[in-house]
Amino acid sequence: MAGESTRRNQNFYCQYHQDHGHTTENCRNLWNYLDQLVREGKLRHLLHHPSGHQGQAHQEPPRDIALRPPVGMINVILAALGRTGICPSRVLSVAQWPAKESQPKSKRAKMNFHPILSFSEEDKIGTIQPHDDVLLITLRIGDYDVKKVMVDGGSGAEVMYPNLYKGLRLKPEDLMPYNSPLMSFGGKLVIPKGMIRLPIQTGPEIMEVNFIVADTYSPYTAIIGRPWLHTLGAVASSLHQKVKLPSGDQVLEIRGCQSTARQSAEEAKCEDLEEVVIGGDPEKFFRVGAQLPLQEKEELIEFLKRNIDVFARDAYDAPGIDLAFICHHLNVNPSITPKK
Structure with a gap:
């Protein structure tokens, strides 16, 4: 945002820039970015196409988009200092692909029913107990299935590392500026290369997330923290090696890979x-x-x-x-x- 911050109108706040001077609705950079996403077809599921006859349903996006195969598979803990509790600054929107079958339900049933997210001894089946392994999952980030993504409820930011950034075929000019330093596990301050907003697909849910790109070594490809978990209403359990999240009237599960977590732990022991x-x-x-x-x-x-x-x-x-x-x-x- 150009100009001195002291001369801007302090009564207006933009969540996109995280600064004063104008409202989010009047942010030109945000509208330009949304226009770009529309031209690329990434917001097709959010567009409404009005018709000339009242009551005529608008055309739905193809239902097999969410089930399309990924472009490829990528196999390649930090906490931000400041601005770590503001989800809107990191999550632009959450959309949902249309379900395969739509069954009419009463409004009362929809309003009163909330899936219960809980873990029991049965969720430990298939895991090696006892253990102290981290939770590593596979997520669809952009058009790729990305392995070795660490779920860290103690992190207030989503972080990705240069190997994944290159694997997603992203360019340096795609980065937005981000100046807040990060703290590595070794206690070192890391200056990020920038920030980029990318879609994460979890089942039918599509969420735009801001990733901070950190130029440092990590045995993981990316770290998913509280903004992603809280926005989806998800609960992660490293003990049970699962992430559970509500989706309509169902509970979706993402199972972690314990063997990959142990292999990554050995890699992390390698000294710089x-x-x-x-x-x-x-x-x-x-x-x-x-x-x-x-x-x-x-x-x-x-x-x-x-x-x-x-x-x-x-x-x-x-x-x-x-x-x-x-x-x-x-x-x-x-x-x-x-x-x-």
Whole structure:
């Protein structure tokens, strides 16, 4: 939003920009973004097509859209500081695809019936107990089924990482600015690359969510937090490895993958490495643990400097060694002509 914030009208607030100066309804950037989504056909299910005859039903979107196969599958905990409790700033809209069969129900039944979300011992069937595994699920983000999405009820923001951003075929210019830093598990501040709004489909529910793109290592592809859970009215249980959410008069379940969670936990144990250049050539470096205590790191670097002459990066760094030691041969008969 251009201009100094002190000169804007403080009586008007825009949830899209999260700033004062104009109302959300009069936000030109928001209307331009919605127009773009309409042109791309992403809001077809929300459009109403008026007809010339009163009472004539408008044309419904094809019912098989929600069941279309994904474009592909992507296999690749943070909390935002500030602005973490405002769902409208991260959730633009929630839409629902038309059900396969519509059965008439009384208004009273619709108003009074609320599915109960609960977990019992039966929900533990198929899981390894006891455990302390995180909850990893597969979600349809955009046009792709994305694996290794962590559900974290303690996170006040949805986060995605660069590998997933590239896997979704998104471009750097698609990012919106986002300046609030994030805090990693290691206690480091991470400056986000930006923010992007993408649709998440859960059963018949389609929800637009703001993802903060963090340029840091993570064993997960993305993190889904409270804004997504609360907007859908969903409840997650890592103990039962499930997410339950209401959908009409039914309860939908998303089952987590416990084996993937354990594999990701092992990956997370791998320590971050940093490059240490010893000598004048920046292309010749060693990788040491970034979390090593300072004294141990200095002793290790000093040891490498004293013994730099014993390290060989290619055959030319080790003259005098018999070629039979460093060369290998294929176990084939030279008298036989190779065939394709």
